[in-house]
Amino acid sequence: MYQAIGSPGSRLIRVTWMLEELGQPYRIVKAARDSEEMRRYNPSGKGPVLVDGDMLVTDSAAICAYLAEKHPEKDMGPKTPAERAHLNAWLFFAQSELEAPLWNRHKHRAMLPEAERVDVGPWTAAEFSREINALEARLGESPYAMGNRFTAADVILGHCGQWARDAQFAILSERVNAYFDRVLARPALARARAREAAVE
Structure with a gap:
């Protein structure tokens, strides 16, 4: 049985959702x-971490990619080297571009010592807006990141969308909002949230 290590309500939800x-x-x-x-x-003291027997996998995107490839029958990962490159590009975009302004604002409002905090609100809002525009263009008319099937990329992107909404970042794109609505309505996410809420 897998073990998902981390704090409920954090990026751990990406692992439990997956x-x-x-x-x-x-x-x-x-x-x-x-x-x-x-x-x-x-x-590093950071979660989440996945324990799979003797193997430890760190970083939520790496964990989701690992699980997708370990369970190919669920069709949540790549089928070819080209698809692997495409999926990795989405995962890297989600963590290094889309998530960056969310994390930076959170750090300066809640994580860093008071003396180290600065007002990054305007910068993070502008940066996030640019990344939403990029997400809209990358999605095109596709219902999911990889086309017509839900994959590990949508788990990471969807969590970023929930984080942005909770933190009241503006998302002005109708297409991106429809995408977030679609992925965040999945029953598996509701089950993951319930599992995390039940942890004492």
Whole structure:
């Protein structure tokens, strides 16, 4: 059985959502960022971490990509080297571009010591708006990142969309909002949220 290590309500939801989509059994192990418990799984003290037997996989995008390829029967990963490159491009875009302004604003409002915080609000809003425009162009008329099928890329992108909405970032694109509505309405995400909420 897989173990999903991290803090409920964080990027851990990407892992539990992916596992629910795949129909795989798993156990959530609660471990706070920078805690001694978390450092046993990841020296950086950051979650989430997936435990698969003797293997540890860190970073939510890497975890989702790993799970997608390990369970090819669920059709959530690449089928060819070209598709792998396409999927990786989406995952890298989601984490290095779309998520960056979300994380930067969160750090300066809630994570960093008071003396190190600066007002990054205007910059992050402008940067996020540019990335939403890029997301709209990249999606085109496709219902999902990889075309007509839901994949690991949509898990990461969808979580970014939920994060942005919760943090009240403006999303002015009707196409992108429709995309986020589509992926965030998936029953597997609702099940993952319920599992995390039940963790004591």
